[in-house]
Structure formats: C-alpha cells, structure tokens
Amino acid sequence: MFLIFRKKDKLKERLSFLRGKKITLSLKIGSIIVFILLFVGIFGSYIAPYSAVEMHVEHIKETASETFLLGTDRFGRDVLSRIIVGTRTTLIIALASTSLALTMGLIVGIFSAYYGKLLDNILMRVNDVFISFPGLIFAMLVIGVLGPGFLSGIIAIALIFVPGIARVARSATLNIVSLEFIDAARIRGESALYIVFCEILPNIYPTIIVEGCIRFSRAILLSASLSYIGLGPPPPTPDWGLMVSEERGYMLQNPWPVFGPCIAISAAVIGANLFGDGLRNIIVAKGSTRKL
Amino acid sequence: MDEVSIQHEPVLSVRDLDVAYFSLKGDIRAVRQVNIDMRPGEVLGLAGESGSGKSTIAYAILRYLPSNGRITRGNIIFQGKDVYQLNNKELTRLRGRKISLVPQDPLGSLNPSYRIGDQISEILRIHYGLPKKEAYEKTIEMLEQVNMPAPHMIAAKYPHELSGGQQQRVLIAMAFCTKPDLLIMDEPTTGLDVTTAARIIDLIIEMKQKYNSAILYITHNLGVINRLCDRVAIIYAGEIVEEGKVIDVFEKPCHPYTLGLLRSIPRINLDVAKEKLNVIEGFLPDLTDLSQSCIFSPRCLYSERRCFSEIPPLVHIGGNRSSKCFFYEKLADSTISVSESRGNIAKTESFFSDDKEILLKVDKLRKVYYSKKGALRAVDGSSFVCRGGEILGIVGESGCGKTTLAKCVVGLLDIDGGHILFNKQNIGVTYKKRSKELLQKIQMIFQNPDATLNPQKTVNQILSRPLALYKIVPKSRLRERVVELLESVHLNENYLSRYPHELSGGETQRIGIARAFAVLPELVICDEPISNLDVSVQAGILNLLLHLHDTYNITAIFITHDLNVVRHISDTILVMYMGKICEIGTPDDIFTPPYHPYTEALLSAIPIVQPNITQKKIRLEGSVPSPIEPVYGCVFHTRCPRKIGDICANTPPPEVEVSPSHVISCHITLKELMNVTPVFSFKNEK
Amino acid sequence: MGNRFTIFVLKRTGISIAILFAMSLLIFLMVQLIPGDAVDILLGGISEYSLGHETIEELRSQFGLDLPLHIQYLNWIKGVIRGDLGTSLVFNRPITPIILNRLTASLILAIPAAIMMIVLGLSFGVLAGVKENKLLDHFLSVSTLGAISIPTFIIGSIFIYIFAVKLGWIPAAFNAFDYREFSFLGKLTFFFSALIFPCLTLACEIVAHVARHTRASIIGELKTKYFRTAILKGASPRRAICYHALRNALLPAITVIAINIGYVIGGVVVIEVVFSYPGIGNLVLTAIKYRDVPLILSGMLVVSGGYVFANFFADVLYTLLNPRIRY
Numbered sequence A: 001m002f003l004i005f006r007k008k009d010k011l012k013e014r015l016s017f018l019r020g021k022k023i024t025l026s027l028k029i030g031s032i033i034v035f036i037l038l039f040v041g042i043f044g045s046y047i048a049p050y051s052a053v054e055m056h057v058e059h060i061k062e063t064a065s066e067t068f069l070l071g072t073d074r075f076g077r078d079v080l081s082r083i084i085v086g087t088r089t090t091l092i093i094a095l096a097s098t099s100l101a102l103t104m105g106l107i108v109g110i111f112s113a114y115y116g117k118l119l120d121n122i123l124m125r126v127n128d129v130f131i132s133f134p135g136l137i138f139a140m141l142v143i144g145v146l147g148p149g150f151l152s153g154i155i156a157i158a159l160i161f162v163p164g165i166a167r168v169a170r171s172a173t174l175n176i177v178s179l180e181f182i183d184a185a186r187i188r189g190e191s192a193l194y195i196v197f198c199e200i201l202p203n204i205y206p207t208i209i210v211e212g213c214i215r216f217s218r219a220i221l222l223s224a225s226l227s228y229i230g231l232g233p234p235p236p237t238p239d240w241g242l243m244v245s246e247e248r249g250y251m252l253q254n255p256w257p258v259f260g261p262c263i264a265i266s267a268a269v270i271g272a273n274l275f276g277d278g279l280r281n282i283i284v285a286k287g288s289t290r291k292l
Numbered sequence B: 001m002d003e004v005s006i007q008h009e010p011v012l013s014v015r016d017l018d019v020a021y022f023s024l025k026g027d028i029r030a031v032r033q034v035n036i037d038m039r040p041g042e043v044l045g046l047a048g049e050s051g052s053g054k055s056t057i058a059y060a061i062l063r064y065l066p067s068n069g070r071i072t073r074g075n076i077i078f079q080g081k082d083v084y085q086l087n088n089k090e091l092t093r094l095r096g097r098k099i100s101l102v103p104q105d106p107l108g109s110l111n112p113s114y115r116i117g118d119q120i121s122e123i124l125r126i127h128y129g130l131p132k133k134e135a136y137e138k139t140i141e142m143l144e145q146v147n148m149p150a151p152h153m154i155a156a157k158y159p160h161e162l163s164g165g166q167q168q169r170v171l172i173a174m175a176f177c178t179k180p181d182l183l184i185m186d187e188p189t190t191g192l193d194v195t196t197a198a199r200i201i202d203l204i205i206e207m208k209q210k211y212n213s214a215i216l217y218i219t220h221n222l223g224v225i226n227r228l229c230d231r232v233a234i235i236y237a238g239e240i241v242e243e244g245k246v247i248d249v250f251e252k253p254c255h256p257y258t259l260g261l262l263r264s265i266p267r268i269n270l271d272v273a274k275e276k277l278n279v280i281e282g283f284l285p286d287l288t289d290l291s292q293s294c295i296f297s298p299r300c301l302y303s304e305r306r307c308f309s310e311i312p313p314l315v316h317i318g319g320n321r322s323s324k325c326f327f328y329e330k331l332a333d334s335t336i337s338v339s340e341s342r343g344n345i346a347k348t349e350s351f352f353s354d355d356k357e358i359l360l361k362v363d364k365l366r367k368v369y370y371s372k373k374g375a376l377r378a379v380d381g382s383s384f385v386c387r388g389g390e391i392l393g394i395v396g397e398s399g400c401g402k403t404t405l406a407k408c409v410v411g412l413l414d415i416d417g418g419h420i421l422f423n424k425q426n427i428g429v430t431y432k433k434r435s436k437e438l439l440q441k442i443q444m445i446f447q448n449p450d451a452t453l454n455p456q457k458t459v460n461q462i463l464s465r466p467l468a469l470y471k472i473v474p475k476s477r478l479r480e481r482v483v484e485l486l487e488s489v490h491l492n493e494n495y496l497s498r499y500p501h502e503l504s505g506g507e508t509q510r511i512g513i514a515r516a517f518a519v520l521p522e523l524v525i526c527d528e529p530i531s532n533l534d535v536s537v538q539a540g541i542l543n544l545l546l547h548l549h550d551t552y553n554i555t556a557i558f559i560t561h562d563l564n565v566v567r568h569i570s571d572t573i574l575v576m577y578m579g580k581i582c583e584i585g586t587p588d589d590i591f592t593p594p595y596h597p598y599t600e601a602l603l604s605a606i607p608i609v610q611p612n613i614t615q616k617k618i619r620l621e622g623s624v625p626s627p628i629e630p631v632y633g634c635v636f637h638t639r640c641p642r643k644i645g646d647i648c649a650n651t652p653p654p655e656v657e658v659s660p661s662h663v664i665s666c667h668i669t670l671k672e673l674m675n676v677t678p679v680f681s682f683k684n685e686k
Numbered sequence C: 001m002g003n004r005f006t007i008f009v010l011k012r013t014g015i016s017i018a019i020l021f022a023m024s025l026l027i028f029l030m031v032q033l034i035p036g037d038a039v040d041i042l043l044g045g046i047s048e049y050s051l052g053h054e055t056i057e058e059l060r061s062q063f064g065l066d067l068p069l070h071i072q073y074l075n076w077i078k079g080v081i082r083g084d085l086g087t088s089l090v091f092n093r094p095i096t097p098i099i100l101n102r103l104t105a106s107l108i109l110a111i112p113a114a115i116m117m118i119v120l121g122l123s124f125g126v127l128a129g130v131k132e133n134k135l136l137d138h139f140l141s142v143s144t145l146g147a148i149s150i151p152t153f154i155i156g157s158i159f160i161y162i163f164a165v166k167l168g169w170i171p172a173a174f175n176a177f178d179y180r181e182f183s184f185l186g187k188l189t190f191f192f193s194a195l196i197f198p199c200l201t202l203a204c205e206i207v208a209h210v211a212r213h214t215r216a217s218i219i220g221e222l223k224t225k226y227f228r229t230a231i232l233k234g235a236s237p238r239r240a241i242c243y244h245a246l247r248n249a250l251l252p253a254i255t256v257i258a259i260n261i262g263y264v265i266g267g268v269v270v271i272e273v274v275f276s277y278p279g280i281g282n283l284v285l286t287a288i289k290y291r292d293v294p295l296i297l298s299g300m301l302v303v304s305g306g307y308v309f310a311n312f313f314a315d316v317l318y319t320l321l322n323p324r325i326r327y
Helices: A002-018 A025-047 A079-115 A117-131 A135-146 A150-177 A180-187 A192-228 A240-246 A256-284 B054-061 B088-094 B116-128 B132-145 B151-155 B164-176 B194-211 B222-228 B246-251 B256-264 B328-333 B402-410 B436-441 B459-469 B475-488 B505-518 B535-552 B563-569 B587-591 B597-605 B646-650 B670-674 C002-032 C038-043 C053-062 C069-082 C095-130 C135-149 C152-166 C184-222 C225-232 C237-274 C280-290 C293-321
Strands: B012-021 B028-038 B043-047 B069-078 B099-102 B182-186 B214-219 B231-236 B239-245 B358-371 B374-387 B391-395 B417-422 B442-445 B523-527 B555-560 B572-577 B580-585 B613-615 B655-659 B662-665 B680-682
Touching (some): A025 A079, A117 C002, A135 C237, A135 C293, A192 A256, A192 C152, A192 C237, A240 C152, B043 B054, B054 B069, B116 B132, B116 B164, B132 B151, B194 B597, B231 B246, B231 B256, B239 B246, B239 B256, B256 B535, B374 B402, B374 B417, B374 B572, B391 B402, B402 B442, B402 B523, B459 B475, B475 B505, B563 B587, B580 B587, C002 C069, C069 C293, C095 C135, C095 C293, C152 C184, C184 C237, C237 C280
Parallel strands (some): B043 B214, B099 B182, B391 B555, B391 B572
Antiparallel strands (some): B231 B239, B358 B417, B572 B580, B580 B662, B655 B662
C-alpha cells in the first residue's frame, strides 16, 4: 500500500510541470478523438451491431434504415459495423509501424550522433539514399515485393519513416551531446551505454514523442491511401481506404459506404494531428526560464 | 563632464514609470516608480544585475516592449513630446534617427543575409532618402570613424565574417550615423574580450565627444561605468535605489545595495589578497507579489522594522544625489574599507615554495585542430607545474587555449605533442583510456549553469550517481552523504527533489561543485565557473571555493578571463595568449612590474571600480592574428606595443626568470622590463 | 565567390549521381525479392510440365535471366544510360516511349500544382504569420489543418462527387470521351476541365504544408534580434517584414518545398487513381500489381530520379541564398 502512495507522489511530481501550462483546445479535442480511436479499436467487435464480414444477402446496397444505421454495401454487409471494426485495422497498422519506426530510427539516430565520425558518415549516407525515395512510391515497391497484407503494410510504412526519424533523433542528440553534463559524465568514467540511455535519452524523448504523434497521424493517412490504391490488406478485411475505393461506383444510391470511412479517416488524422500539436506545446514549454 | 549641458532642457524625462508584464501567475511588475532625467551630452549609467529591469526601461523608452508588456503608470517624454502619444509615422521617424539603440548581441542583431554596407546605408536611405551612391559614401565615412580597417572591404562582407569587436563597431556606426540626440546602449561590451571591450569603450568616449549625444549606458559592470559615465543610477528589482555622480556613489555609497555590490567585487588594492568577499544573501523578490516595504529589505544588513512596512521615498540628499533608503545617513559615514565586515585576511605572503610536491606537470603540450583551412594551434608548447594544495589561475582572452588546455588535462581531448604528468604518471590520453582510479582523481567544474546539469534529473540523482559509481559510501549511507555534500556547498536537503530548471544560476553552480567534490578528487579544474553569473552571486561561489580548498586541501586550476577574480583566488597565475604562456607568477608578481607586454596591456584594459586608482592606458592595435598561420617568433609580435625589432618576429622568446616564482617569456631585457612604470597607482600616493 | 560556389555545385552533382546509383542498386535488389521472375509472370499459370523444362530455360536465357545478378544489373544500367529502358511485359511494347508519354501527362498536373504551392503557400504562410492569432491566422490554420489531414483521395472524391456526378461540369473520368473529335476550343475546354480538379486536389495538401511551415518561420523571424534592429532603425513594419524577415524565412521554405515535391510525386499516384488519369503514377502502380518487372524497375528509377533532381536543385538554391555557407 505504502509503495502505491510513493508512486502516486512521484507521478504527481512528474505531472507537476503541467501546472500553469497552456492546455489548448486543440490538445483537448485531439485527446478525445485519439481516446475514442483507441477505445473503438480495442473493443470494436463488441460494440458493432453486426459482424463486419457477414453478408446479409437480402439487404444488398440498402440505404440507411433502422436495422442498418448506415445502410449496407454491395455485398450486404453492415456499413457501420465495418467502419467500427475497420478502426482496428487502421490502428494496428498505424501504431505498429510508428512504434517500429521510432525504435529503429532512435537507435540509428542516437548512436550515429554519439559515436560520430565514421559511423555517423556511413549511416547518414545510407540514410540519404533512403530519404531520396518519395514516400508513397517506396511503400508501393515494398508492398509490391512482399505482397499486400497487414505485415507488409506495417513494414512498408515503418521503412519510410525510419530515415526521417533517424535524422530527428540524430539532430536532437547532437544538441545534447555538446552540453557540459555529458562531459561531466564522461570524465566520471561512465560507459557509453549509460550515457546514451540515462543521460541523452531522457532529454530527447519529448521531441521523439511529439515526432511520433505526427508520424502516427501520417501513418493513418498512408495506410488509407495504400488501401485505396489497392495495396492494403486484402478483402474481406474491413479497411477504411479499401471501402472508399470499392464503393465508389455506388455513391449515388447510398453515399454512406464511401462517406462513412471518409469521415472516419479524416477525423482520425485530424485528431492525431491536434494531439501532436497540443503535446508539442506542453513538452516544449517544460524547459521554463530559470530564476536568477 | 560637460558643464555646459546642465543649462539645457532635459533630452529625456522618464516620470514615475511603472512597467508590467502579463503572465499566467499575475502581473510581473518589472519596473516601478522610475524617474530618469537626461541632459544633452550627459552619460548616465544604469547599473543593475539580471532581472533588475534595466533592459525593460530601455525598450520602454523606445516603445518596443514585447506584446505582454505595457506601461501601467507614468510617462516618457522625449524632447518635450510624450513617446506614447506619437502616431506610427512619428514613431518610425523617431527611432533610428533621434533615439538609437546599440544592443547587446552584435551578431544576432545583424541580418545574416545582407551585407554590412547595405545594412548601414539602409538607415540613411530610410531617414534621409539619400540615393545609393551618397548613402554608400556616408557609410564608408562612418566605418572610418569607428576605426574600422579597410572600410570598403568590411562594407562588402556579411556579418558572420566579422569578429565580435568589429560587429559591435558596425552597430555603433549604425547608431551614430544619424547623429542621434539620445543613444541607448544595452551592455554593448558583454561577451567581448577585455582588450577588445576596452577599445570599444574608448570609441564610445570618442564618439560621444564628437557628437555630444546623451547616452544611457546599461550594464552590470561597475568598472565600465566608472570609466565611461558621468552619473550612475543603481537599479534593483525594478526600482532605482540610488543616483548620483559616479565618483560620489562609488566612493561613498548611500544605499545598502550599492554598498553590498561594491564590496562583493574583488578589488585590486595592491596589498590584500584572498580575504572573504561580501555576499548579498538571499534572492531577488517575486515581482508578482510585492508588498508595501522597501524592496531590498529582506536582504539588507541595515534593515529595521520601518523598512518592512513602508516604501522609502527617493530622497535628494544634496550634491545632485538621491537615495531610496531611510537610513542613508548611517551609510554616508561608513566607508567601503576592505577591513570592515570581511573575514580574516588570509596569508599574504607568497605561497610559492619549492618543497611542495609537484602534482601536475605539463610539458610542452601541443593540441592542434586540423581543418580544411589548415592547422589551428590551440595549445602550442605550453609548460607549467602545479603543486599540491595550490590554486593555479589561468587567465587569457578567448581563443588563447585555456579551455583546450583544461580539457587535455582532464582527458576530454587528445593531445598532439608533449606530456602531461600527474603524480609522475603520464596521463596524456583521453578518458576512454584512463583508469577509473585516475578519472576519480581529476574532476572538472564547468562554465555554463544551463548546461552543467542534466535537466531531467533531480539534484538527488545527480549527486548520488558519482557516489554510487565509486562506492564512496555504502548504499545505506547514500542519502546521508548527499545531504552532507549539499550542506558543504551551503544548500540544504530541500534541494534534493528539485530539477535544474528550478534552480538559480548560483545554486546550479554549487551543485556542479558538489558533484565534482563528491568523488573526493585530488585535482579540480574550474573552467570559468562564475563567468556567467551575476556579480553578487560570483562572490558567494568564490568564497565557497576558497572555503572548500582550505577545508579539503584540494589542488585547483581556476580558469577565467577576469583578472580581478584571478588575482583574488590564485596562488600562482598563468597568462596565456594564442596557445602560449606569456608569464607565470604570483598575483603580486603579475600585477606589479616587470610585466610581459601582453599582461601590461591586459591590466590596463580591465575596468576597475575604485575611483582613486589611476590606470595606464595601453591599447592593442589590430585584431588577433589567425591561429592557423605559422608563427616563427613570439606569438604576440604582431600587436605588441613594445616590439623591439625583427628578433620578435623570427625567434621564439626566451624564458626570463625574474624570481624563482616569476617567469616572463620575452625578448626585452629584464632591466628594461623592471623600469616600466606600473599600470596601477593610487591617486593619493606620495 | 564564383569559385567556391562552382566547386560546391560540382560536388553536389557528384553526390546526387552517387545517390542515384545507390538507389538503382537498391531498387534492383528489392525487385529480385519478388517471388518468381519475368518468365513466370509471362507464362501466367502455365506450369512447367506443359512446356517442358528446357523451353523455359531457353526463355530465361533469352531474357537474360540466367546471367549472374551483377551482370544483369550492369546490363540494365547500361541500357538506361543509352535510353533503352527495356520492354514491358504487360504492354508488350518498349518502355521508354510509354514512360515519356505518361511522364508528360503527370507533369502537366504536377507543375501547375507546384507553382501554386510556391506562390500560394508562401503568401498564405506570410499572411498567417504576420497576423498571428488574429482571425485570418486562425482561419488559415484550421483550413490548412484540414487540407493536410484529409487524404487526397477523399478530397478528390468529394470534388468528383460535387462537380462531375452532381453538377456534371467536368468529365468524371479522363478517358470517357474521345477528345480527338472536338474542335480546338473544345479540346482546350475539355483539357482544362479535366485537369483542373486533379491539379487542385494535388495542390491542396502541398500548399497547406508550405503555408504552415512558412507561418512558423515568419513567426520565428519576427522574434529575432535583427528584426528588432530593423524596427528600431526606423524601418516601417512593412519594410521590416518584406525585406528583413521574408528573406531569411525563404531558407527553411526551400527545404519544405523540396520535401513536398516528394509528396507531389507520391501523391500524384493517388490522384491518378481517383481521377483515372493516365500518368506515370498509375503506370508504376499497374506495373507493381501485375509484377511487370522491367516496368517496375524503370518506373521507380524515373520517379525517384526526379525527386533526387528536385532535391539537388533545392540544395543549390539554398546555398545560393545563404551567405553563411557561401562565404
């Protein structure tokens, strides 16, 4: 019990920097949307009124009604359920790819900046080659090689992100590495691993987190675009981008199979963007001015 | 110094000014009840430490406060007109033409994308509508007036191609080219080398005599005010606490804050050394939460009950002076004599003795940085010894190699030649190759308070780590030991859970000192530990270092560019120039003849506060030569005022031993050097 | 000045070429990972047994697929330098004319979009930055947020829905009409109406990106000390902004514009799918879907090469404008 109290105090201490910081409207809206996204993503199948893949053959291409709140698609599947369960698809791809990219990019960036000289040169040249590919095009190539699917989508998006994140991590590390407390750690005899993980990393994780949020929103966008052009998880997986692409021809009869996922995608991306922006305001402001 | 100017109308009249900044916690009342009168041609110094509000006043006069700042009371009258009643057009015609500003950071204040000439001509084109050719000619003329060599070349360059001193001259040229009636200078020599700053101040005096502009000179350096200003206003936490002629105020201050400031500066009185400096205890008050009391009362040595319940008025006390203290009369009788309220005077005899063991021996150390442009010799064949228990001071201007030298000794840099012997063991390798025992014995205290501690760690974590790493104490005693460390640097256990951004500059440096001493080193290298701190805070840190040195008998190397400080704290002093050591000696040796010509120039350039000391004026022409060009003789020969001939350019100077403790590296004979007049002399001496 | 700058340009050209080679190698190696090779694809589902092992091996050597990898790579590169990009498996025609054709079509979309990005993006960014926190800024911030968050295919689909399906002002698909029959004016109107919305959709995202970054740059510039110097010199606010602040804000803007050229190249794929436009993006997509290996190789190389060139150009421009590097 006592331990829990101690932890709570530490948490309060950590969160105390929030006092007096501007928690903007964008942060509030963003957090709500992201929260909804996560919630629906995890519990989707329990909330959805119907199964996402079950075809109700008597109700093909119906408009919105009481039984099917947003109507049915050309196979008779409930559009609303597909959108709800589709959240998970998007979420998995976006979260997994962003996390993977953050980890790999961090390692490359930090060690490249810390060891400098030859390692830095080599890594950055290789990085330059990867960065010179336009994003979507490279993803297309990767998926072309691996074949469309969940995993290939995750890997493709992660690969596009790694060079950019590595650059951000590297430049953030370079800023820290020139500071004097790093020198103090060196002449204290600390090992390189200690310096990287205990001195450098705690100072750059705010930047990385903000970068991660922005990348997360871009991952949602990318995964939707990839599915739209036909390189995402194959049917019958409910996927927003795929739904927009497939149901295009029937927009006049029932706009919902197209507009529903459109709204979902847009809301998710906007929410993630707002969240990232608001987070940036808080995190950057943490280094407040010192009193004299 | 102009008697004529007293007759005229005041150029600037600041009446009862209150400036406040909006913040989430409440209004920050940065400036309160400030009254300033300036007559044409008068130089008024505005002296205060960081956070005192002096820059706020400057920008208020120019009507350029940031968006969250505003005047809440009072007004600013310039040449009869209220600055805040002017419309935008009149305001743009006023700025740059009648009132000019010379800002603090010259490189940041110049647009990096345009040439110097264009940026100066711009003013002339805006205010006088001069065509391009004429504007250019006038620009060259102004550059000549500020003593710029090769003005045509300078005009074609970009700001980043000029040195700090040259950039500041450009800004001064820009300020004076419209012959303004009022010039506001915001710490223009901060960040410049001592010798460069001295020349800039000379320039300002020259320009002031030529143009007869009124100058409001803002600084924290009382020595500069002594040189430059006619009158001085001392500002503390937004209020002017004392005002008067410089001579009067510095000789007989009438406010406890002024007294405290003057006592906290190391003095060059030639017969004392190493006594305790006066420290002003306490911190700046919270400007969002002020009460009806004297602003200085919580920190004042003379405060009484009355001071805590009433705000003292600014009282005119005759002779054109005013003071904001109820008890100014008490102070008017006191003196700032050194002996009063300072601690015991420590040993004055020279520390130098042959029989102390040599702890560190540096022999012909060389460190070269290789780049595309050539080989930059940061440290070029420097040799010296440091004995156990002594404090060795290394003094020099930027680029002289003192920091590089320190980093080589401590192992942050690789060396390219020579030896470093510590306890007779060769240690000329980087930290990666040094043993843990060796690393424990040599520690460092760093310069920049903002960068010296990990912002993501608490004080407890920062201090526990070295203790745990070297197992100085068992785990159970860890916290106890950390508290002991804190107390040894005059802090307490309340600091354990604080983060660096919650600490003041002085407190941060104390933690840095505690961290270095935690592992019980034998040698501590202090790399300009107080240069970035306020004057009154510096005194505290210096006292602390001396105290720790006495208690633990640790050997220290103290690096600084401030000669006053190095005199105060060192047993032996090294003077460095461009990677070489010019002179070694005790403080007495260094500050009295014979001098190395560079030392002589340095001493004549430092701004001193005591009005009763005269100082010779020796200035170095030209700029520091590039350290990439190979040098065959003495490194100083290109600028040496006492150069005797070609031998200085061709042959490296010999080491002349003046006394066992005193070595000068120069071609000039000892006899001639001994006959040089001293830089400092008392005005009243027989 | 001239000397140092020329050296820089030469060095940078060398680096770009090296990067291009490295990229070509990477593309080549990745394509090798595609299961099956050209012959398998060509034969479709016909199994080995029907044709016989030797026939298939003959086909392989005819395509040069039995040669060691590095020879195949070198042959390909030699071909590219000569201008011969090989033959498409899907279209069964030489690739070079196809690519040139499609590339031109995409450029017709991309270039006006890029011009809009520079002109509109910079202007909106400066306006928003100068009027920070006023109504205009909030409006621009919200609309740019929308533009970068809503995927291009959605914006494109909305445009189609409103203007083609509901209003009938523009053709819904490019190849739905046989435009060769129209008069000159007719052709012009047709092309314009067909191109305006793909172009606009493409421009949306990139204009918004550039505007947001420029806004941030300008706000930063307004806080610098040299901006303060300009105002305190007596410059009017307009002069201080247009002459002092803008000049320095251009530098990061160039970087952002270069990055967005990359978005354009990628985004053009999606646009071409939405509007069924026969451009190079669609070509590469088709190649990937059908595993047309020679076409994938050439298409990727051309597209990526374009991006490398754009980056090179941006780097040179940046150095030209930044005296701190040149001197």
